[in-house]
Each structure stands twice: as structure tokens, then as C-alpha cells.
Amino acid sequence: MRVLLIGLAMVAAAPAAIGQQTPSAESCAAGAAPALPAELAAWSKPLPLKAANAASALASARLTPGAAAAATLYATDDVAYPVQPEKPGGSVSKGGLFELDVATAGTYGVALSTPAWIDVLAGGKSVASTAHGRGPACTGVRKIVDFALPAGRHVIQISGNPGPDLTILAFLRP
């Protein structure tokens, strides 16, 4: 029998940044929508965008920092991820790829309307997230994950989305 040995010491050695949390649902009273911070101002006016299902199709799935997209995704089995997502989702989930052009190096938040998993690839390699959390209450921003990104063209991989649609917005942290 193969036995997997886990040193408990590795708990102490775990990186400070913890894994992406999928914040729990919130109950919001009907009425005026709460104000969004400036960096999320475009959240309520997303433009339609079809995700890519392979790296070769990324040019048609480009995100602009600060602009929200109402994206449609593919069945997970139909997506060829350049890098295996850390949490790939099952065959009944949805996923997709986006291209993100970063003109200014910095910390970028990636906001989603769903609890899907986000991987960001820079230079073809997955970038570790630096923080994660919820969006402002009752705005429909389900989660925001931060990544420290260099200038350049990067890939955002979305995996494990519960449905075919999600709103996505990448923005430079002030």
C-alpha cells in the first residue's frame, strides 16, 4: 500500500496567503444598489464577451483592466487550459480563458460574480494570489482575488464555474 506521508510541519511552513475562498451568499434587501468603489465602477455595465476555450483563441477574449465583461463560458471538458487549473472543476461545470493586457505593473484584483476558481498565468506560469475576499456587499461581486502582475499580456483561466455565465472585471488596485 502506498502511504502518503504528510509532515505536520508543513502546516507551519504554509505561505501567508491562503487559498481562494468562495465567500458565502448574502441576503440583500431590495432597493437602491449600494455604491461601487471607483475601481469597480464598470461592474454594473458589463459588455458581452465570449470566453476562449483554447490559447489559440485568446485574441477574441480580451479583457481590458477596469472594464467589466458579461462572459459566456464553455463546458469544462471543452476547454484546453494552458496550465492545469489548481481547482479544475468537474465535467458538469463551466470554464474559459481570457487575455488580459497589463500596461502598468501592480496588484490587480479579479472580481467575479460567481465562486469560480481563478488562475492567472504570466509568462505561461501560474501566479500565486496575494489576497482574496468578498466584493462590496449586495453588489453582485461574489469574490475578488488579487495578483501581483508585471506589465505584459497575461492569461486568466476560469474553472469550476457553476453555470455558463459570469461577470468578470480585472482592475488595478489603487
Next chain:
Amino acid sequence: VSRRLLGLGAAAAALAAAVSFPAAAENESAERALAARIELGRRLFYDADLSIDGTMACATCHEQKRAFTDGNRTHPGVHGGPGLRNVQSLANVAAFSPLTWADPAQRTLEQQALTPLAGDDPVEMGMDLSILPSRLKGRPCYPALFAAAFPEANGEVSVETVTAALAAFQRTLVSLDAPYDHRERGDARVMSEEAACGEAAFMALCASCHAGP
């Protein structure tokens, strides 16, 4: 048989080998099936198709790189409902019985697996167990894996075989190499002073609940 015949010469040894061969073959076959069951369980553990919408695997909360827990206070369920308890590490989970404070009646990993899979208080993976076998049968990798893991059940894909495989995998999650373990084996040098202070505080404040296996 072979032990009783020891020292009775080559003929007796040959006889012993002949007599014990079926048992040895049976053991070998059982070991192969167990290894296949563990491998199947590992695959299932990481498969988000065990949740209703394909978004959560066992490993979503029990992350290997974090000693099979996660870094959050609680983890929401598949529909976004809040988690009630911190995610339990699975290190040495085979040695625990009962398995949780929430339900002391849960004494086997096979039983316990049903709680995250299909429990409703809280909903975690939200799986409809009636559709789980057909969903897995539809995946090309699984029929052969179940056949190898459960030859006695003709490779049946069922809730019972799924939970048996998950349990077999979890029983391999063994941690015996931490400084604490070394100290328990008699090597006092491996515990730092800070760890020793932490142990004293843990024993005074925490150990009545976190008693360990």
C-alpha cells in the same frame, strides 16, 4: 501450514508451497484490489463531479498543500451557504473514531463521506446521490478504475463503492514524521523550545477537545 512443516525437508517444503499458494495468490489479488481502490479514491477525492454542479471536490476544502485542510475559517457550500465549522485536517484520520464532534455516530470514513457529499445541514457538495453513479459511469476513466478496485462487485459504480474508495484513500493520509512524532519516539532534540511552550499551552487549553488519535 509452511511454519508447521519447517525443517521436514525439500519434499515437505514443496508441499507447503503448493498448499499455501492459493492463499498467497488470494492475498496478492486482494492487495492489488486495495491498491486500485486507493488509486480510485484519490481520483474521486479530486473530482469536482462529486458535487451537484461540478464546482467542489473533496480537495476543494481538504487541500493537500495545507495538510488536507484549508486556510479559511469556514468554507461555504456549493450553493453559497455558509460553512459551520473549520475544515478538519485529514492527517491520520483513519485513527479517529468517532470522526467529528458534529455527529459522534459517524464512526467510519465510509459513513462520514456522505455528510459532505449529500448532507443538508449545512449543504456542502450538495450532491444528489441518485445521479452520482450514472454521472461517474459516463466518464471514460471510471469503468476500468472501478473494475480494478472492486472485482468482487464486478466493478459496480455505486454510492457504496464510491465511499469505500474515498475511505481507502483517506486511510493512506498518514503523518508520522513531524517533530512531535520524533519526540514521541524518544528523540527529544527535535522539539524546539517554542514548540515545547506551544505544547504546554495546547495541553492546558486545547487538548480536552483536540485529544488526538
